[in-house]
Amino acid sequence: MTSTPTVSFALHVPTAELLPDPLDPAQIVSGTPEVSALVLTGSATGETGVWQITPGTVTDVEADEVFTVLSGRATVVVDGGPTLELGPGVCGVLRAGERTTWTVHETLRKVYTITY
Template sequence: MDEIKAVESASVELETWQPDGVTILSGDPAGRGFTLFENFENGARGTGVFECDPSKTTYKLEYNEIIYVLEGEVTIELENGSKVDLEPGMQAFLPAGHTSTWTFHTKFREVWILAD
């Protein structure tokens, strides 16, 4: 890819999408997303937008992930007890190798970055 790509993260058109390996614990996230870039050669690199409805899900973090919250509130907890509450304007680093539980308290939208 030898070109610059850009989108408006708050309004980009999303398609039905739920990340691989997600287990829904309660509610219906009705996941939606847009992938701007993704490459799994020599690790993982990627970025995009994810949105969902109030729900609770869990999945294993296969890669380091950085998120920036655009809308809504979420609580993320790792199996080791590490926990964070996020709201718009906040960002977090999620380390690979952990099982994460996400409680989406409201409609939620984030920019995600995979960084291996």
């Protein structure tokens, strides 16, 4: 990810250029998903940014996060919890420590805020 800008700015999120944010190969269950991201603001207590993942299936351990999907589709299974169907306009909340499996059907782009 990139460093946080130090001045006020506006960004057209659907076409923003993101930088590679490689997955740990142990997270990949199937396919060849690739992740890219751009941190918009960050501090010791959290960050806000844009995140994208291409089709495939990956696992993750989540942070406290609120996000809104801009484009794409995915199904997220929370171990011991709900199955989330994500698509454009969907706002989601993930809790720290949740183990998830993301099956990305169409390249998904979201804007997120994580709190530490």
